[in-house]
Amino acid sequence: MSNIIRTLMIQTPSVPGNLGRVATAIGRVGGDIGEVETVKVGHNYTRRSITVQVESEEQLEELLDAVRSLDGITLHTVSDEVLHAHEGGKIQMKSKMKIETLADLRRVYTPGVANVCMAIKEQPEKAKIYTSISNTVAVVTDGTAILGLGNIGPVAGMPVMEGKAALFDQLTNINAIPILLDVNSPEEIIQTVKNISPGFGGILLEDIGSPHCFEVEERLKKELDIPVMHDDQHGTAVVTLAAAISACRSAGVNLKQARVGQIGLGAAGIAICRMLMAYGVESVVGADKSEEAKDRLRSYGGETVDSLEELMEQSDIVIATTGVPGLIKKEWVQKGQIILALSNPKPEIEQEDALEAGAIYATDGRSVNNVLGFPGIFRGVLNAGVRDITHKMLVAAAEAIANSTKPGDLVPHPLNVNVHEAVAEAVERVAVQSDVKKNVYR
Ligand SMILES: NC(=O)C1=CN([C@@H]2O[C@H](COP(=O)(O)OP(=O)(O)OC[C@H]3O[C@@H](n4cnc5c(N)ncnc54)[C@H](O)[C@@H]3O)[C@@H](O)[C@H]2O)C=CC1
Ligand SMILES: CC(=O)C(=O)O
Ligand SMILES: [Mg+2]
Numbered sequence: 001m002s003n004i005i006r007t008l009m010i011q012t013p014s015v016p017g018n019l020g021r022v023a024t025a026i027g028r029v030g031g032d033i034g035e036v037e038t039v040k041v042g043h044n045y046t047r048r049s050i051t052v053q054v055e056s057e058e059q060l061e062e063l064l065d066a067v068r069s070l071d072g073i074t075l076h077t078v079s080d081e082v083l084h085a086h087e088g089g090k091i092q093m094k095s096k097m098k099i100e101t102l103a104d105l106r107r108v109y110t111p112g113v114a115n116v117c118m119a120i121k122e123q124p125e126k127a128k129i130y131t132s133i134s135n136t137v138a139v140v141t142d143g144t145a146i147l148g149l150g151n152i153g154p155v156a157g158m159p160v161m162e163g164k165a166a167l168f169d170q171l172t173n174i175n176a177i178p179i180l181l182d183v184n185s186p187e188e189i190i191q192t193v194k195n196i197s198p199g200f201g202g203i204l205l206e207d208i209g210s211p212h213c214f215e216v217e218e219r220l221k222k223e224l225d226i227p228v229m230h231d232d233q234h235g236t237a238v239v240t241l242a243a244a245i246s247a248c249r250s251a252g253v254n255l256k257q258a259r260v261g262q263i264g265l266g267a268a269g270i271a272i273c274r275m276l277m278a279y280g281v282e283s284v285v286g287a288d289k290s291e292e293a294k295d296r297l298r299s300y301g302g303e304t305v306d307s308l309e310e311l312m313e314q315s316d317i318v319i320a321t322t323g324v325p326g327l328i329k330k331e332w333v334q335k336g337q338i339i340l341a342l343s344n345p346k347p348e349i350e351q352e353d354a355l356e357a358g359a360i361y362a363t364d365g366r367s368v369n370n371v372l373g374f375p376g377i378f379r380g381v382l383n384a385g386v387r388d389i390t391h392k393m394l395v396a397a398a399e400a401i402a403n404s405t406k407p408g409d410l411v412p413h414p415l416n417v418n419v420h421e422a423v424a425e426a427v428e429r430v431a432v433q434s435d436v437k438k439n440v441y442r
Pocket of ligand 2: 146
């Protein structure tokens with residue numbers, strides 16, 4: 001499986017209809033058109049850069065041949081903008097201070113810094129004031145469940161971690177530092193994270209596979225005095241609950257009385273079921289190819305079924321987080337169903353296919369994505385200075401997202417900073433009212 005994005009520089013005669021011919025040629029071979037930018041409008045010809053997405057190298061070749069074969073149209077270049085944008089990585093550590101004179105040097109570094117160290121030694125709470133710790137989150141992975149790509153190792157997962165760090169910075173002004181772990185056993189992960197925790201105000205666990213992710217998160221939440229959250233579990237559950245609330249509002253369905261079917265009971269799936277059940281959804285049914293995963297859902301009070309078709313037949317809302325593209329067949333979709341196929345980079349069913357098959361709402365993991373949750377959730381708990389992220393805070397985050405969603409949409413735009421502010425405020429409000437302890441500096 002692959003997901004290839006390329007940018008084509010295409011020249012067409014400046015006569016109406018030619019862009020349409022290009023779009024038709026791309027569409028015929030199953031290419032998905034993204035951005036279209038007009039680079040130059042000449043008297044005789046127009047040049048545009050068109051971003052396309054395909055699933056394989058073969059499909060890309062077919063697409064390029066289709067464009068090249070169009071009369072009067074020239075394909076100038078084909079570039080991989082995504083790879084290019086990643087050259088040198090996506091994040092960097094920058095000094096907030098200019099260090100230009102010897103006086104600056106002595107203030108920032110030695111000997112001046114020694115007094116600051118001693119002030120913190122005397123009163124550890126002062127680390128909040130005199131260091132960046134309380135605004136810094138570790139994004140920790142062992143590389144075992146990178147998106148739906150599987151166990152590809154922590155280094156191959158680094159672009160995802162850098163992406164999360166870049167989003168933390170841009171959306172909520174939090175410093176996030178990727179931490180790649182070359183260990184997989186829960187005990188080793190727990191000990192390593194505990195050992196590095198003094199430098200962080202929070203820990204975001206990312207793309208750590210199931211079932212070991214459950215023990216890792218549970219233990220770290222208990223044993224650390226800073227907030228810890230496994231994003232694939234709770235970040236995803238928050239945004240999924242928000243999408244379910246919005247879909248039900250628009251469809252006039254009572255979410256609590258709806259039957260929800262969850263396909264894939266790994267990190268994301270189990271957390272989504274737990275979140276929905278705790279929210280009051282009475283009927284949650286799950287399916288997974290692993291018996292252990294189904295046992296886990298039953299242990300939380302959910303029902304399970306063995307066949308995906310059966311689950312699809314029974315459910316008003318279907319959510320899928322298996323990492324398996326195309327797993328849901330069009331013929332399984334029921335009229336009026338709400339379908340959230342959340343696997344990345346490719347969903348279990350494409351939105352258009354689900355809608356064509358009769359779903360009233362359908363979306364994928366690009367839209368219903370934990371990016372709408374994790375930045376604001378951490379901003380909220382860091383602002384409140386609490387040591388835990390509770391279920392109540394997560395529900396408040398989901399409601400803030402649902403309340404920021406335009407009628408008819410399932411979720412808001414992920415880059416709307418007002419949404420992240422609303423999530424942060426909601427989480428902070430619950431955090432300061434709760435009896436969760438303030439975090440303690442050692
Ligand atoms: N949209 C979003 O914000 C998010 C999407 N995801 C996506 O969800 C997917 C799963 O992620 P995790 O839960 O972290 O992984 P995971 O590895 O913990 O869970 C995957 C589960 O799916 C099950 N599964 C795999 N193939 C199956 C099949 N054919 N039928 C039934 N069950 C099957 C596995 O047994 C496992 O329990 C990934 O593609 C990931 O990209 C995860 C987190 C956030
Ligand atoms: C979005 C995300 O965290 C995932 O697909 O794993
Ligand atoms: Mg993830």
